[in-house]
Amino acid sequence: MLGLDKRDATLLIIVTLLTMFAPFILNPFPEGSAMAQFNAGYPDLMQRFVIFGIFAVGFNILFGLTGYLSFGHAAFLGVGSYSAVWMFKLLSMNVVPAIILAVIVSGLFALVIGYVSLRRSGIYFSILTLAFAQMSFALAYSVLTPITNGETGLQVYNDDPQYLMGPDSPTVTNLFGLEMRSTYTLDMGPWSFDFNAGYYMCALFMLAAVYLSIRIFRSPFGLMLKAVKSNQQRMNFTGLNTRPYTLAAFVISGMYAGLAGGLMASMDPLAGAERMQWTASGEVVLMTILGGAGTLIGPILGAGFIKYFENIFSKINDSVLHQWFAFMPDGLEDFMVFIIHPFIGKGWHLTLGILFMLVVIFLPGGLVEGGQRIAAWLRSKTPGAKDETTKSTEPAE
């Protein structure tokens, strides 16, 4: 199907179903129940899941295939966002030109940074990309204020030219009139599910991004990128020039990041310098490694995992904990809250850090390896079961 073999096609279908039914899957708990705060099915967060999914999938093309660890990928995300917001300011609130320009500009930016940084490999490459990204951040924050609006962040004002804006064009981001923020809420008894236009647009972009990534992984070009990671010496002595291969991978992954940045601005027409900061670059590295670098599905899992933690765990506070442990005697209740307190709310980073360490130490292949191990364990548990039936639940690659 679509030039994919059976295994990859299955994977793509699973991802498609998961993203299309995400509003149901992410809202399993009825409104108003004690568990409702674990629901992640609200538009804002769902958009972030798929946008960071795109970002991580693109990062994985560089890091997972070639092994070049870029510590500056947030710069491309930021450049994409700025380009998109400029399109809103100059043309209209239609997202199409914004996304196109975001991808082009970040691709050009990646070409320049990649051309210089890829002269070195290993830690020196990482440091060079980090330096470039921090320079971009500092420039956006101060010197380039006319373009980036400095620390206020770039946004759309009433007196912006917006040359393509008709008298009755929507004043919020839209896709040829379909407003990104428009949401249809389906109430089913105590449950409620949100279907948001912006989310579905981003989800379609993510599916296209995943499809392209699968094609690249399975192409001769992808094979060459894996060869770069495996043995550059042999590549050179096999008549292959590694530089254009790594540069092409760098530009492609930069364009993915630009797409993610453009989509972010399309959901909320703002762009700030902090999007380019090194913590943002580090986050995509964490996502990719946590999910499983070099695997097709890992980066998306990692992105979802981290964004879920960031948004859900950080919302749990002491009063919620007291509710949970209310059944305990007073002293014990306070003690439990005291123990758990550092790991929740603002302390969600601590929980994430511990989980990250556990994954890296015990599951070097990330969450995907975890899934594979569980699948293998299940298979050994049920000797009668055919291989084919369990394979479909195992995340491919």
Add this chain to the structure above:
Amino acid sequence: MGILEVKGVNKRFGGLQALGNVNLSVKENTVHAIIGPNGAGKSTLLNCLVGKLIPDTGSVMFDGQSVLGRAPYEINQMGISRVFQTPEIFGDLTVMENMMIPCFAKRDGAFELNAITSIPSQKDVVEKAEAMLVDMKMIDKRDMHAAAMSRGDKRRLEIGMCLSQEPRLLLLDEPTAGMARADTNNTIDLLKQIKEDRDITIAIIEHDMHVVFSLADRITVLAQGTPLVEDDPQNIKGNPKVREAYLGESA
């Protein structure tokens, strides 16, 4: 005029004269062995031929064209393939993938952005790689990880990868170093087979005299960075200069 002509090559590392005025001519379709004691400059010479090192003075001509100043991948595309002392293969990839990479390099050149086509659809490359695996008697290891194979198999894979590029000159750097006797004999048989079946020139650096005398048509003895003798194998064996270089003056 040989296919490979090395003239007056000098290479100095600080105070050490690694190569001193080396002249070497390798005739087409022969096996030329370069032997010499440790530190004689054999590997330095080889590195100068493939672009890994640039000689201080002198010229290296391959088929009438200078190789000096060209990147290793360019020299390879001219038709020189190199087999390393420790097999250099793509350990993380499967045997079949290893074999397809040089086939793509031969067909598409140093760079090709083939990002959307799927590998199985490239039938010419797949068939060529499979045929080479059959030739190398390793088609049964097709889907194995290359790093998991024995030293002898890795060596055979590396030679096969070089051959699938259809090079005119094959450089072998101690192809049997660190191998068990059986593996060594297999490698000798393989190289003999290659010499018989293909129009190919082979330059080989080797310590093992058994290997050298089973294969070489012509031998150059290198000592302290300078060619001592160049002659046919039967004359080299009895040459007193060679004995002296290997065993020292007292012998």
